[in-house]
Amino acid sequence: MVKARVAVLISGTGTNMAALLYAAKAADCPYEIVLVASNNPDAAGLKLAEAEGIATFAHPHKGLSREEHDGIMHDALIAAKIEFVALAGYMRILSPDFVGKWEGRMLNIHPSLLPKYKGLHTHERAIEAGDSHGGCSVHLVTAELDDGPILGQTPVAILTGDNADRLGARVLIAEHQLYSRVLADYVARERTPDFLVQQVRERALALPEADEVVSHGMPCFGIIKGKKFAYISLDHHGDGKIALLVKISGAEEQAMLIDMNPDRYYRPAYFGDGWIAIRLDLGENDWDGIANWLAKSWRSIAPRKLAAMMDLIGEF
Known part of the structure; x- marks a missing residue:
């Protein structure tokens, strides 16, 4: 514990x-x-x-x-x-x-x-x-x-x-x-699955045209009728962890994050080098940082027109 x-x-x-x-x-x-x-x-x-x-x-x-x-x-x-x-x-x-x-x-x-x-x-x-x-x-x-x-x-x-x-x-x-x-x-x-999922949900669904479904037994967030930008792993395959999975640039960024903080970050099984898992069950969660991770991941799969619209809104 x-x-x-x-x-x-x-x-x-x-x-x-x-x-x-x-x-x-x-x-x-x-x-x-x-x-x-x-x-x-x-x-x-x-x-x-x-x-x-x-x-x-x-x-x-x-x-x-x-x-x-x-x-x-x-x-x-x-x-x-x-x-x-x-x-x-x-x-x-x-x-x-x-x-x-x-x-x-x-x-x-x-x-x-x-x-x-x-x-x-x-x-x-x-x-x-x-x-x-x-x-x-x-x-x-x-x-x-x-x-x-x-x-x-x-x-x-x-x-x-x-x-x-x-x-x-x-x-x-x-x-x-x-x-x-x-x-x-x-x-x-603050370490219970319901609380952690709700914190992620509020931030993920605040992004434009985001929706939530269940995929592979995990809460999953994507753009409506589009690609997925985040998953929440809840003791996935019995690993005992609660983590947010978001998209990153690739293996180099993944290795850098894990090397920087191996307790917080890990390579999610079955997701490959383009994703990073961020543990939420350790406490001390930076929820503003989590929101930024979600926004970055969302942007990586958002259609250009939608991303441009978000940029325009951000200018005001």
């Missing part, structure tokens, strides 16, 4: 980070924690991560603008080849630019049943409102505080005589259970 590379951002003790870290030790967990980073060099969670053999990074935010500090943290994430970011008690309001760079790949856990009680003092507010339950939510991070799409929730009963500390202690137990499960489900979906 190729595991998704996850960074956890913390500011303090990192109990949710620890829950994610220990869940990741299971052989069937689809993610691994490869970096724990903090705005607080004295955060206790950093010491735990180091003891568990996880790389750490810390940079204080004092004296820096929000954008400057976020830029430093972003560079650390990129250097560690991070695919997903999990906020776990990271006590910083993130800049819109940072959030935008990690859109759809950054999760947060919040101690309330969102959309109720965004912000702080969530347990007090739930008790004061007379709610029957508090709880926790995992959501995608957006520019607006605690407002992203909800990925999972766990209600926690409010008992007679509860105060914020007692309720908070039970909610924390629920957080530790919920976060690892939701993170695992979320990262795994």
Whole structure:
């Protein structure tokens, strides 16, 4: 199993980070924690991560603008080849630019049943409102505080005589259970055949006069009543791979690509030197790059009049 590379951002003790870290030790967990980073060099969670053999990074935010500090943290994430970011008690309001760079790949856990009680003092507010339950939510991070799409929730009963500390202690137990499960489900979906096929489909069918059929048991994209420019190989002949097959110039380009990255590229069986297979099940897919591969392959088989029309559209 190729595991998704996850960074956890913390500011303090990192109990949710620890829950994610220990869940990741299971052989069937689809993610691994490869970096724990903090705005607080004295955060206790950093010491735990180091003891568990996880790389750490810390940079204080004092004296820096929000954008400057976020830029430093972003560079650390990129250097560690991070695919997903999990906020776990990271006590910083993130800049819109940072959030935008990690859109759809950054999760947060919040101690309330969102959309109720965004912000702080969530347990007090739930008790004061007379709610029957508090709880926790995992959501995608957006520019607006605690407002992203909800990925999972766990209600926690409010008992007679509860105060914020007692309720908070039970909610924390629920957080530790919920976060690892939701993170695992979320990262795994990006390696499922249905998700990967849909991503390719959207980009392939956006090309002029493209259609989709099934050929040799594979989703296949071509120009209507014309040649095929892309296939999706789904464990073809039991090879255990999910890959996009596109046309290239020939054996020289094929050899160059395979030599450059033999894990990502390979020669597809039965397709010859004019095709390259690009693995999609390794994670870290550059979907803009995939769109470019599809467009290049489409152009190689498109009638001249259709290709010229696309060029003309591209000028505007």
